[in-house]
Amino acid sequence: MTTEVIWYGHAAIGIKTAGKFILVDPYFTGNPQASAKAEDLSPDYILVTHGHGDHLGDTLAIAKRTGATVVSNTEISQWLGKKDIKTHGQQVMGGFQHPFGYLKLTLALHGSVLPDGAFGGNPVGLLLTTQDHKKIYLAGDTGLFGDMKLIGEEGIDLAMLPIGGNYTMDPDDALRAVKMINPKLVVPIHFNTFDVIKQDPNLWAERVKAETKSEVRVLKPGESITL
Ligand code: NI
Numbered sequence: 252m253t254t255e256v257i258w259y260g261h262a263a264i265g266i267k268t269a270g271k272f273i274l275v276d277p278y279f280t281g282n283p284q285a286s287a288k289a290e291d292l293s294p295d296y297i298l299v300t301h302g303h304g305d306h307l308g309d310t311l312a313i314a315k316r317t318g319a320t321v322v323s324n325t326e327i328s329q330w331l332g333k334k335d336i337k338t339h340g341q342q343v344m345g346g347f348q349h350p351f352g353y354l355k356l357t358l359a360l361h362g363s364v365l366p367d368g369a370f371g372g373n374p375v376g377l378l379l380t381t382q383d384h385k386k387i388y389l390a391g392d393t394g395l396f397g398d399m400k401l402i403g404e405e406g407i408d409l410a411m412l413p414i415g416g417n418y419t420m421d422p423d424d425a426l427r428a429v430k431m432i433n434p435k436l437v438v439p440i441h442f443n444t445f446d447v448i449k450q451d452p453n454l455w456a457e458r459v460k461a462e463t464k465s466e467v468r469v470l471k472p473g474e475s476i477t478l
């Protein structure tokens with residue numbers, strides 16, 4: 252059994268594991284980096300880290316069309332539930348065994364408002380343990396926080412971290428995050444989509460190589476990793 256992780260650009264990610272297709276933060280419409288179209292993807296599950304438009308993205312349209320179950324915090328789940336979307340609500344540091352793996356919502360230092368101004372609960376990161384025991388940490392939008400060390404203690408195979416700055420960790424803080432998490436492999440995301448988050452991911456990758464034991468890969472939108 253293998254797990255495939257696809258980066259569609261910005262923070263939109265696909266995971267194929269245990270015969271399921273999972274979309275994370277499916278921002279395709281209006282995403283200048285998007286390597287796929289929302290209407291071409293039919294996930295079984297959609298995971299949403301927080302309410303911002305560049306993460307909630309096309310969740311409503313995709314879930315309505317496919318009947319996918321949306322997993323998010325309880326506030327976003329309730330908001331989607333009122334729109335007749337199938338949901339599963341969890342809370343920060345709460346874990347649940349889904350058919351695709353064990354999903355824990357992690358702390359994220361950020362905001363979370365929904366498109367209509369409704370409160371989107373606490374923003375979260377995602378810590379997924381696949382059925383074949385791979386640990387994937389998708390940090391979501393977050394600043395650096397010391398408890399990333401606790402996440403690292405679980406033994407992370409793949410971490411996908413924002414490096415864009417302004418809304419999230421910048422390259423310096425993302426490098427400090429790698430040192431705390433110690434992932435086998437790290438992939439930078441959430442950069443260059445907009446002018447305010449312009450960064451050089453290759454320069455960052457060189458620093459990761461020089462200063463940590465983690466492998467690093469800079470993906471182009473549409474590229475994937477097999478674990
Ligand atoms: Ni955000």
Ligand code: MN
Nearest residue numbers: 303305392418
């Ligand atoms: Mn964002």
